[in-house]
Amino acid sequence: MTAGAVVLGTSGDGLGYARLDADGAIVEHGTIVDGDLARFVAETGAARWIWSDTAHWYPRLLAAGVRVARCRDLRLCHAILRDSAFVGAPTEIRAATSWDAAGEQEVDAAAPALFALSGESGPRGVPHDLDAAVAEEVRQRTAVRSSAEHGRLELLCAAESAGALIAAEMRAAGLPWDVAEHERILEETLGSRPPAGGLPARMAMLAGEIRTHLGDAQATLDAPAKLLRSLHRVGVPAQSTSKWELSRYEHPVIAPLLQYKRLSRLLTANGWAWLDEWVSDGRFRPVYVPAGVVTGRWASSGGGALQIPRMLRQAVRADEGWTFVVADVAQLEPRVLAGMSNDLALARAAQGRDLYAGIVDSGTVATRAEAKVAMLGAMYGATTGESGRLVPRLRRAYPRAMKLVDDAARTGEQGGVVSTWLGRSCPAPSTRWARAQRQAAGETGTAVERDRARREAGDRGRFTRNFIVQGTAAEWALAWLGEVRSRLAALDAVPTSEQAPRSGSGLGTRPHLAFFLHDELIVHTPLRHAEAAATIVREAAASAGRLLFGGFPIDFPLDLKVADTAAKD
């Protein structure tokens, strides 16, 4: 049983709390002795903690070894409710306030930014004081209750808040990273580590080869415009230096150049400098930014956590005595689309393992590759090429699903707002966009302006078309993640001898989430709990499907493995 809802915030010179009843009335309030937040939270026990910004409050709790089961992140929920088309009539939540501020990033638990410790809100940050939090919580409850879709909005706010907890915990725990293995990959691929400023051996060799073919010993390889001119001089009429473009030409310079670009990418994005900066004590600790993407997907800040290249995944290595459960959802977005649109034909094609194979089996297209490119085209708004050619076949086979994305595109083109399944709405178009559309419609502008307006309308249509699907997929993933988190927390702690001390904040006493990337997660688990953790990950996927789509027969099969590395096969 929970002890209800408790708001935390600064109060006077210190910290205070306020316990709320179901109507949002304060039933008890007080100050937190000595500002000892961690002790207060630990002693209060189970509650739904309501606070301004998880990134502000939670890291210091984790640093003290205190984990909470549930919270309400007022900043994140404010952003959802403020913009949601599911919140009807004008409510206070729509008024411009300091709750519109961006969140705090990174609060390093070991050395917090000054403003993060002071209890004051940061520059242009959300307010952290108790009174403001209580008032905002009441506004949010009113907004949710006033909605005809209060069930969905409540679900979304709960999932979003759970995600905020997870983001902080995953940073605290870190992703186990084998520095020696990473260095082995670097040396094998690039050659031995160069002195500062130099090029690794294999890159230097390739550079020499390329310059020979370019007939210019001084040729610059890292500046696209200059490289393009060098290529033109030796008869390669490329329009850009992108690898797709270059690979179309036959010239002895192409192969070493493409290889050089590949190695250069590894060196600059994930080379030795990256290791030095981002991996310490055997952990990669990125800053996750919940809802950092307009669709509700997470973003990350620093270290490129969401872009770990496949070739480095074998450096993700579990602690001794521990292992990973690595799982991703097969074709999450089209499955979510089937659920949103109530498209039983698409749901039937999705039943079992491979949705694209199901589309082929239905006779809609001939090959799996065609099914994939057609489905991506439908969700992204492809109009040309093979993808654009195949989309009409999907329209015939899955009219309900296709109507949903086509309608979303039309709404967007006309300047309207679309929403995800649980009620996250896309931003309204900019005033500049709207003005350009009005002028084009009134045929007052030049032909160039009208062309531009038409193109921008199409851009926005493709955005809103994709928004509903990508955003709902993000909601499904949050529900999955939240369920995994709470069920892992209920597993028994392992004996001290089997714990992972480097998974900070006491998270190393039992299986914990270690990584999340849109439709994939990694659980770091003691060997003895690996099977239980795998079962939880699977069952949580089914649970997330039911939470969003009730009894609608769409399943969410996982590619799941228990392994010591995160390498993809």
Place this chain on the structure above:
DNA sequence: GGAACTAGCGCG
């Protein structure tokens, strides 16, 4: 000498 920009490529 730094801010704002582009090109290119990694991830889903």
Place this chain on the structure above:
DNA sequence: AAAGCGCGCTAGTTCC
């Protein structure tokens, strides 16, 4: 082949 959505990051270039 690139196309059609959403990102972050680095290096180079341009502009103040």
